[in-house]
Amino acid sequence: QEQLVQSGAEVKKPGASVKVSCKASGYIFTSYYMHWVRQAPGQGLEWMGIINPSGGSTNYAQKFQGRVTMTRDTSTSTVDMELSSLRSEDTAVYYCARDYMYGLDVWGQGTTVTVSS
Amino acid sequence: QSALTQPRSVSGSPGQSVTISCTGTSSDVGGYNYVSWYQQHPGKAPKLMIYDVSKRPSGVPDRFSGSKSGNTASLTISGLQAEDEADYYCFSYAGTYTRVFGGGTKLTVL
Numbered sequence: 498q499e500q501l502v503q504s505g506a507e508v509k510k511p512g513a514s515v516k517v518s519c520k521a522s523g524y525i526f527t528s529y530y531m532h533w534v535r536q537a538p539g540q541g542l543e544w545m546g547i548i549n550p551s552g553g554s555t556n557y558a559q560k561f562q563g564r565v566t567m568t569r570d571t572s573t574s575t576v577d578m579e580l581s582s583l584r585s586e587d588t589a590v591y592y593c594a595r596d597y598m599y600g601l602d603v604w605g606q607g608t609t610v611t612v613s614s
Numbered sequence: 615q616s617a618l619t620q621p622r623s624v625s626g627s628p629g630q631s632v633t634i635s636c637t638g639t640s641s642d643v644g645g646y647n648y649v650s651w652y653q654q655h656p657g658k659a660p661k662l663m664i665y666d667v668s669k670r671p672s673g674v675p676d677r678f679s680g681s682k683s684g685n686t687a688s689l690t691i692s693g694l695q696a697e698d699e700a701d702y703y704c705f706s707y708a709g710t711y712t713r714v715f716g717g718g719t720k721l722t723v724l
Contacts, residue, residue, distance in 0.1 A: 532713065534660075541617075541718035542652070542660065542703050547711050556711030559615065592659060599707045600650035600665030607659055 499523040501593050501605035508611045514581040517608045519593030526574035527551040530596035533567060533578045535589040536607075543589075547596070548576055583612045618643060618704055618716035625722040631692040634719045636704030637685055642714055644685035648707035651680060651689045655700045663702075664689060691721070699723040 504518040519531065533545040546557035548567040555567045561580070569576045576593060591608045594601035619637040626632040636643065636651075643649055647667045652660035662671055664680035667687060677693045687706070691698055704716035 534715075541701075542654075542705075542715045544705070544713045544715055547713070554711075558712075594660075597662075598665050598669075599646075599648035599713075600662050600671075601652070601660070601705065602662045602665070602671060604659040604661075 499595070499603045501595065501603055503591075503593060503605040503608045506609040506611070508613065509583050511584055511612055511614055513583050513612075514579055515583060515610050516577055516579040517591050517593075517610070519576045519578070519605050521550075521574045521576070521595070524595075527571060531567075531569070531576045532594045532596060532601060533565075534592045534594055534601070536592070537586070537589040540589075545578070545591075550574075550576060580610075583610075585612050588612045615642075615708055615712060615714045618706060618714055620702075620704060620716040620719045622717075623720045623722065625724055626691075626694045627724045628694050628696065630694050631690060632694060632721065634689045634691075634702050634704075634721070636687040636689070636706075636716045638687075638706055638708075638714070639685055642706040642708035643682065643687050643704075646707045647682065649680070649682060649687040650705045651678075651687075652703045652705065653698075653700045654703065660703065694723055696723050 548555045550569045566579045593605040595603040651664040654660040667682045668680040
């Protein structure tokens with residue numbers, strides 16, 4: 498069955514960078530775009546950006562431009578999201594999610610990123 | 615890109631119907647038939663309930679339905695059940711490679 502498995506929780510200091518991985522299985526990796534979504538504690542969902550696993554093209558939400566980089570590795574069916582210059586407001590659960598007909602039909606389990614000095 | 619506007623909370627009794635609205639602009643909700651809805655229980659990943667405004671993925675009960683009029687999309691849940699108590703989010707296409715979420719609505723089943 499289609500599945501997205503994310504890397505484990507991270508604790509980072511302010512100013513550092515974090516990379517979260519998302520490994521896809523059970524479907525053709527290059528056939529579906531992938532999104533990253535985050536959710537701060539007690540807050541709503543926030544769209545961060547999208548990557549085309551086939552060609553690698555990306556687009557990021559304006560809020561994250563200059564701080565986020567999304568990449569993919571077709572040999573391992575993995576997409577990565579790296580967020581730099583971390584601050585306390587970046588503490589959140591980060592999700593990858595597969596795009597299906599402009600909806601998000603398969604979600605990773607979430608990765609908790611804590612930014613604390 | 616500003617977040618879509620949803621009511622912070624709605625409530626209903628078991629068996630009743632509730633409707634959650636999601637208001638955007640002609641650049642997102644009103645411009646495309648690509649609105650989706652998600653259910654999220656505490657501590658869980660969101661679950662797709664509706665896509666393309668009104669289509670249900672397999673396995674989603676037909677108690678859940680979606681619609682759109684102008685710049686506002688709506689999710690209606692009929693025959694409310696206790697397990698429907700959750701947070702609900704709308705999500706819209708907003709142009710090539712651009713998307714936007716609503717702020718979320720907490721549904722309480724009384």
